Amino acid sequence: MAVLGAGATAAHAATPAPPATTSPQLEALLAQEAQQAGNPDFDYALGVAALDAGHLSRAIFALERVVAVQPGNGPARAELARAYLAAGDVARGREELMLVRRSELPPEAAQAIDRVLGALDASHSADRQRRINGYVEASLARDSNVNSATNAGQFALPAFGGLLFTMAPEARQRSDTVLGAAAGASAQVPLSADWDLVAGANLRATSPRQVHEMQTTVADFSLGATHLGEDRSQTLAWQSTGAWLDGGRYRTAHGVAAQWQQQLDRSTQGNVFAQLSRQSYAGQAERNTDRGVLGLALARSFGEGQRLAYGSVYRVRERPRDGANGGLNDHHGHQGYGARLGAEQALGPATLFVEWQVERRHYGGTEPLFDVRRHDHQSDWLAGLRWSIGRQWQLLPQLRRTIARSNVVLYDYQRTVVQVAVRREF
Structure with missing residues (x-):
């Protein structure tokens, strides 16, 4: 009967618990709690009485003491499931019902629990409605180094005995005003009680007013599945990216x-992430690489979600695929590591965000013409606002600063981008 009672209550788990009351039976049991706590029979009676009177926390504590010393006590687990469900903890309530269901039960009790578990699964799927989000964005930016080039006018080439080489003006750092446009969409569709289909696509284009050869278009697409647990999730997805430069295909x-993803507590979330991809450059097969990334991330909110801090560390490796020429392409591959730190602060209708990222890269082989192994150290700073200017409209001013230090002058540069974007979400 306790199992059937738990099943009946579980079917109404979404309804709020009744207000707490007292009864002579509960008062008598509470008077003995100090002496009798730990006695399974007493704790069971106390838990049921407290649950019926709406004292959910006291009921849970008492019933948890029972199952701690009597793990096979089906009636106690059923009442504990009822308490969890009444408190809104559906995941733990479902777990307790599953434990009861695995024990030997009368047929009618087993059928009742099966119906309740089915109702809980259906309710869980219904709560996770299909979500489809999208955005369009237009931007205007001033870029101090639109071609990410060095500002050195002359440099020596060790491979030619220190011969001085003069850079053409168009190959050096160039500033420009850049127009941008972007659009994207994402979808999350429940497939079952604990599986979701996830997909996303983005398209972004930039068009400098003067340096037309640096017009870029980038498109990406992902499709995968997410498995949802009580406080964790796992996602596996296929990703594809294509980049075009000056109207021609550049890289895929x-x-x-x-x-x-693991929810560590109410405000803290941890992630372990990995990525394997094959990069191919149009007309430059010697640059093709296989890329791998492995990292850890942590995020924590403060002040009831008004502030957010996050960070990550990762390891990256790119290995050249063309090894038929005796390792002459090794300088296109590298090993590296990086870190990222960021924070957000809500300011009324706006959110201030800042971010810092650093990456060190050590390349293989010897850089042609320079007779050295290349080493890079890149730092990026970002600061901006997400400012709500209307229903589903955002104004996004931001400042980005990049400093790339390298022992090969061609890859040593600095860049500052000031941008304002307007975004419409739907």
Whole structure:
């Protein structure tokens, strides 16, 4: 009967618990709690009486003491499930019902629990409605180094005995005003009680007013599945990216990405992520690489979600695919590591965000013409606002600063981008 009672209550788990009351039976049991707590029979009676009177926390504590010393006590687990469900903890309530269901039960009790579990699963799927989000964006930016080039006018070439080489003006750092446009969409569709289909696509284009050869278009697409647990999720997805430069195909990348996300507590979330991809450059097969990334991330909110801090560390490796020429392409591959730190602060209708990222890269082989192994150290700073200017409209001013230090002068540069974007979400 306790099992059937738990089943009946579980079917109404979404309804709020009744207000707490007292009864002579509960008062008598509470008077003995100090002496009798730990006695399974007493704790069971106390738990049921407290649950019936709406004292959910006291009921849960008492019933948890019972199952701690009597793990096979089906009636106690059923009442504990009822208490969890009444408190809104559906995941733990479902777990307790599953434990009861695995024991030997009368047929009618087993059928009742099966109906309740089915109702809970259906309710869980219904709560996770299909979500489809999208955006369009237009931007205007001033870029101090639109071609990410060095500002050095002359440099020596060790491979030619220190011969001085003069850079053409168009190959050096150039500033420009850049127009941008972007659009994207994402979808999350429940497939079952604990599986979701996830997909996303983005398209972004930039058009400098003067340096037309730096017009870029980038498109990416992902499709995968997410498995949802009580306080964790795992996602595996296929990702494809294509980049075009000055109207011609520049690079493509295809691969898989995986993520394990764990809710550590109410305000803290941890992630482990990995990515494997194959990068191919149009007309430059010697640059083709296989890329792998492995990292850890942590995020924590403060002040009832008004502030957010996050960070990550990762390891990256790119290995050249063309090894038929005796390792002459090794300088296109590298090993590296990086870190990212960021924070957000809500300011009324706006959110201030800042971010810092650093990456060190050590390349293989010897850089042609320079007779050295290339080493890079890149730092990026970002600061901006997400400012709500109307229903589903945002104004996004931001400032980005990049400093790339390299022992090969061609890859040593600095860049500052000031941008204002308007975004419409739907």
